[in-house]
Amino acid sequence: MTSAVPPPLRLQFRGGDAGNWRVRRQLTIAGESLPEVAHLDTAGTASPARWILTGFTSNLRYTAATERQVLAGIQAPLGRPEARLAALLPIRKSPRWWALAQDERLAIYRRSQHYAIGLDYLPAIARRLFHSRDLGEPFDFLTWFEFAAADETAFDHMLDRLRASEEWQYVDREIDYRLAAAA
Amino acid sequence: MTSAVPPPLRLQFRGGDAGNWRVRRQLTIAGESLPEVAHLDTAGTASPARWILTGFTSNLRYTAATERQVLAGIQAPLGRPEARLAALLPIRKSPRWWALAQDERLAIYRRSQHYAIGLDYLPAIARRLFHSRDLGEPFDFLTWFEFAAADETAFDHMLDRLRASEEWQYVDREIDYRLAAAA
Numbered sequence: 001m002t003s004a005v006p007p008p009l010r011l012q013f014r015g016g017d018a019g020n021w022r023v024r025r026q027l028t029i030a031g032e033s034l035p036e037v038a039h040l041d042t043a044g045t046a047s048p049a050r051w052i053l054t055g056f057t058s059n060l061r062y063t064a065a066t067e068r069q070v071l072a073g074i075q076a077p078l079g080r081p082e083a084r085l086a087a088l089l090p091i092r093k094s095p096r097w098w099a100l101a102q103d104e105r106l107a108i109y110r111r112s113q114h115y116a117i118g119l120d121y122l123p124a125i126a127r128r129l130f131h132s133r134d135l136g137e138p139f140d141f142l143t144w145f146e147f148a149a150a151d152e153t154a155f156d157h158m159l160d161r162l163r164a165s166e167e168w169q170y171v172d173r174e175i176d177y178r179l180a181a182a183a
Numbered sequence: 184m185t186s187a188v189p190p191p192l193r194l195q196f197r198g199g200d201a202g203n204w205r206v207r208r209q210l211t212i213a214g215e216s217l218p219e220v221a222h223l224d225t226a227g228t229a230s231p232a233r234w235i236l237t238g239f240t241s242n243l244r245y246t247a248a249t250e251r252q253v254l255a256g257i258q259a260p261l262g263r264p265e266a267r268l269a270a271l272l273p274i275r276k277s278p279r280w281w282a283l284a285q286d287e288r289l290a291i292y293r294r295s296q297h298y299a300i301g302l303d304y305l306p307a308i309a310r311r312l313f314h315s316r317d318l319g320e321p322f323d324f325l326t327w328f329e330f331a332a333a334d335e336t337a338f339d340h341m342l343d344r345l346r347a348s349e350e351w352q353y354v355d356r357e358i359d360y361r362l363a364a365a366a
Contacts, residue, residue: 008317056317061244065284101248106285134191134239134317 014049031173055130076123090139097170112165197232214356238313259306273322280353295348
């Protein structure tokens with residue numbers, strides 16, 4: 001029924017001139033953009049940064065036990081050698097979303113098939129969610145994805161489906177960074 | 184359906200020799216204690232502190248929309264002039280709790296009648312929940328209560344019921360500070 005859950009992990013995403021990921025493309029999907037950068041550093045290097053986004057991993061807020069068990073059996077870890085591409089999607093949800101109660105947010109999450117859509121792209125697309133909102137950060141979530149070059153079309157398809165969902169009507173700021181391993 | 188929700192608010196609870204609340208009693212309910220202090224400062228004074236606990240307010244994690252509506256109609260605000268007593272209950276839940284999925288945690292919360300028990304003591308007991316776990320703090324939650332002296336027996340009764348619940352089997356560290364307004 002239970003599995004070991006690591007304590008919250010704080011991570012900085014540093015946009016600047018150097019870093020372990022090269023920015024291939026930056027697309028502002030909704031709301032205000034961020035200054036363009038050539039690299040993203042996630043390795044904790046104290047390199048100069050034009051901007052820093054901070055998030056933490058946490059317990060799952062919507063996933064049910066049976067769903068989590070399915071995910072655990074399918075999903076791939078981060079850091080696979082073949083996953084040379086990555087994406088960082090900083091996302092902010094609207095005040096209207098945060099004014100909803102837990103059951104209302106859960107209902108929208110379910111109607112939007114958020115879990116089912118993600119499942120369709122496993123294990124190709126590895127994913128980790130960082131929470132930012134509670135730190136007073138400009139975004140609520142920093143979602144991180146890693147995949148092989150051959151799977152980027154599938155990744156785009158997944159984003160199309162999510163962005164067409166009811167849940168995404170509550171997203172009022174979103175930037176789509178596409179990255180390649182710099183090393 | 185929705186109501187305005189303020190953005191997360193960060194607050195420090197500073198234990199030391201000075202502060203806007205006088206410590207009347209400190210009782211360690213479970214797990215390791217904290218050094219005893221004479222006062223607690225919540226007013227943002229940069230007074231020297233023996234320890235500092237930090238938390239943030241956030242969106243409700245379990246309360247349903249209908250429940251929230253009921254609460255909004257009954258609950259009292261913080262800072263009532265007659266509420267000269269307060270309590271700070273730093274609480275940590277066990278790794279076993281955090282390893283549960285959202286639906287499992289919600290089921291325990293409901294079986295434990297957490298919402299219903301709290302409701303029985305409104306509007307006498309005003310309450311605000313601060314989250315700490317995601318900041319890497321020693322406690323997961325800092326729960327703050329304010330009430331008039333005449334209502335402390337009722338407050339004790341509420342705690343007895345909560346501590347006897349299934350949910351509290353997952354509490355592995357808890358300290359009970361009873362405070363009085365210092366001014």
